[in-house]
Amino acid sequence: MWQLFQIEVFKIFRKPRTYLAFAIITGFIFLIQLGLLLNGKEFFSFVLGSVNDTMDVDYKSLINGYAVCFAILNLLLVHVPILVALVAGDIVSGEASMGTLRLLAAKPVSRTQIILAKFSASALYILIMLIWIAFTSLFLSLVFFGSDNLMITKVTDIRIIESGDVMWRYYCAFGFAFIAMLVVAALALLLSTLSENSIGPIVATVGIVIICTLISEMEIPIYQKYIRPYLFTSYMLGWKGFFYINFNDDNQTIKGSIENLPAVLKSIGALVSYIVLFVTASVVIFKRKDILS
């Protein structure tokens, strides 16, 4: 299994497509950083909206590395599933269309091992991609913009997180994003086992993520009550929960607190359940599959 995992990792990182994702992420983050460096005040002024009318905002301290990273993640994490699908959606079906799946499946390794090795390799790819996102969006932003307190808005609330209380929240947020992206990888893997061409599962994964995200975000009561709880996309933005800090009775933020930890944990539980469901289904389907490609 370890050997098979190494082989799958080797194959992923030998594909030019893999590096395309890193190039896109790097370019995108650089563009945001450049934009905020040049017009950060206008951007945050727009984000804060009516808050500008009720309080005097110190933009000099507001525009710091933590805030820039938060803005980047808000914009970027919605689109990372596309990059995940690009690699994971191709992982079985790409081999089928290339004709190598029959060689692989005729080797003395079980089909369960093949699927688990492929999923684990996708997980490593996601992990490396998120570390890269963390490096470029968080650490480079801290270098370019410096560090200060992080101001977060939630509906009409404004919460200030002290600079010393921010970093661990980012670690948790990236950990959460890793689990969320694993769901996308597991879904792409499942669709990949059903197809024999590379493009179909990638497009289908992206399509499902987009449609489910739209339904999750729709403010239609019947959808929110009966459909939303069953959509994995409803839990994917749970990373923000780590930044919703609690208040005490004096309306002061409590260092090290999370406003609704059970909700965050519930999201993690739901996402892990989806991963197990999708990977199990992939194994069952792949084990039964006649390889005719």
Add this chain to the structure above:
Amino acid sequence: MAVILSVNHLSKRFKDITAVDDLSFTVNEGDVYGFLGQNGSGKSTTIRMLLSLVKPSAGEINIFGKSLFTHRSEILKNTGAVIEKPDLYKYLSAYQNLYLFAKMSGIKVTRQLIMEQLEMVGLAERANSKVKTFSQGMKQRLGIAVALVHNPGLIILDEPTNGLDPQGIADMRNLILQLSKKRGKTIVVSSHLLSEIEIIANRILIINNGKKIVEGNATELFDPAKTLVKITTGNDIEALEKLRKSPWKDFINSNETISLTINKNKIPNLTADLIAMEIPVLSIVPQHSLENYFLSLTNQTGHVAAFSN
């Protein structure tokens, strides 16, 4: 001689289509076993079942005396295969492809082993070239190296000469013969070309519509007494009339073209008689295609099963 592969009452159905129907055969140690059939006859499905790529609907497969269904991993460790086209990872080099597949076969892989295999198939100088730059023949040779790198006892080659030029076909034929004679490998090789199988196989199975038509020794099956000879003349209608009045009339197969099923040794006599009858002969060609072989079986005996053992 030990039985290496034994297939019993194997069937495969895809919804309404029966691709393989109650097929049974055995391959002995050291055999070059020719697996013949026209395109769509069920050869590839059978081979995929032998490699556990396709699940049989019924039947048993035993390789090295063990059931493929219960000892899959153990059996595949000692089996090498080229399945139809030699599709490999195009974005990897020949060396990397061979290295990966050798690793997957569960053997200890060294640079020396990989280079020896590449040397054997004449690709050592292109070891670091990406497979996407290879010709079909080179890919096929690399596919053979992948099949042989773990030194398997049983080698399964599905249409190994597909897409090869004449030199490539000859090289492949020589390689198969070498593997059998010098290295004592047991080889199952499928083809739709009788002429190819005739040269390399010592035992042959012919299937059609998923069913066994005939199995036996090559020397018995390709009986020279049943050679189909096709004649082209300057005037086929007149030639056919003259032949119908000659002692050759009983050997004529067709009313439209001139084809006779005769003993191969009689071809010189036939040629002499045609000249004596003043028939303007343009060509006399013994036919070797599988289609014609099937036709000869059908026409000689009334039904193809007449050759069954």
